[in-house]
Amino acid sequence: MAPVAVLVGPPGAGKTTIGEAVAAALGLTFVDTDALIEARAGKPIPDIFIDEGEPVFRALEREVVAEALTSFPGVLALGGGAILDEATRKLLHDHTVVFLSVELSDAIKRVGLGGGRPLLAMNPRATMKYLLEQRRPLYTEIATHTITTDARDPAEIAAEVATLLR
Numbered sequence: 777m778a779p780v781a782v783l784v785g786p787p788g789a790g791k792t793t794i795g796e797a798v799a800a801a802l803g804l805t806f807v808d809t810d811a812l813i814e815a816r817a818g819k820p821i822p823d824i825f826i827d828e829g830e831p832v833f834r835a836l837e838r839e840v841v842a843e844a845l846t847s848f849p850g851v852l853a854l855g856g857g858a859i860l861d862e863a864t865r866k867l868l869h870d871h872t873v874v875f876l877s878v879e880l881s882d883a884i885k886r887v888g889l890g891g892g893r894p895l896l897a898m899n900p901r902a903t904m905k906y907l908l909e910q911r912r913p914l915y916t917e918i919a920t921h922t923i924t925t926d927a928r929d930p931a932e933i934a935a936e937v938a939t940l941l942r
């Protein structure tokens with residue numbers, strides 16, 4: 777069993793929000809790998825970063841993503857940085873991968889001052905600018921579909937994703 781679709785994109789792209797809506801529209805289950813990581817670690821993501829550090833978070837992320845890609849049958853949202861891992865990107869080549877793109881201005885409006893995202897806790901605008909530049913080629917490399925989300929309503933984006941999956 778594999779996911780019907782895997783949503784990727786930077787923080788604030790709407791992976792969690794759109795993923796839930798698409799799954800509901802198609803009568804599928806939804807899971808976010810961030811939630812799987814929190815369940816496995818037994819603590820929220822900011823606490824994993826504080827107590828164990830980013831490398832431990834990334835190792836947990838690699839594990840749960842690999843498992844979900846072979847066993848989860850619904851709509852799967854990844855954390856924004858999951859695609860930094862080369863092995864994860866290779867695994868994604870066999871899947872329907874929807875890249876929700878967002879530019880700096882809307883991404884910052886949406887995540888505010890970080891919203892539980894430890895990487896954005898300091899200098900959110902400068903960090904987001906760096907993340908977008910560093911990761912854009914990686915999202916593009918693995919995406920089978922790209923959907924622009926800037927200045928668009930979540931319901932409209934979810935309807936577009938649901939249509940392409942039907």
Ligand SMILES: Nc1ncnc2c1ncn2[C@@H]1O[C@H](COP(=O)(O)OP(=O)(O)O)[C@@H](O)[C@H]1O
Nearest residue numbers: 786787788789790791792793886925928929930
């Ligand atoms: N298209 C959109 N327009 C406006 N706000 C959005 C949109 N998509 C998501 N949001 C809001 O932005 C925030 C981040 O969305 P989220 O789904 O958590 O993004 P991601 O999982 O990609 O980081 C949430 O508060 C969500 O309600």
Ligand SMILES: O=C(O)C1=C[C@@H](OP(=O)(O)O)[C@@H](O)[C@H](O)C1
Nearest residue numbers: 786787788810855856857893894
């Ligand atoms: O971009 C990143 O590296 C991260 C994004 C977060 O998920 P969202 O993309 O859903 O915000 C979460 O996995 C963690 O805070 C790290």
Ligand SMILES: [Mg+2]
Nearest residue numbers: 791792810855
């Ligand atoms: Mg999310």
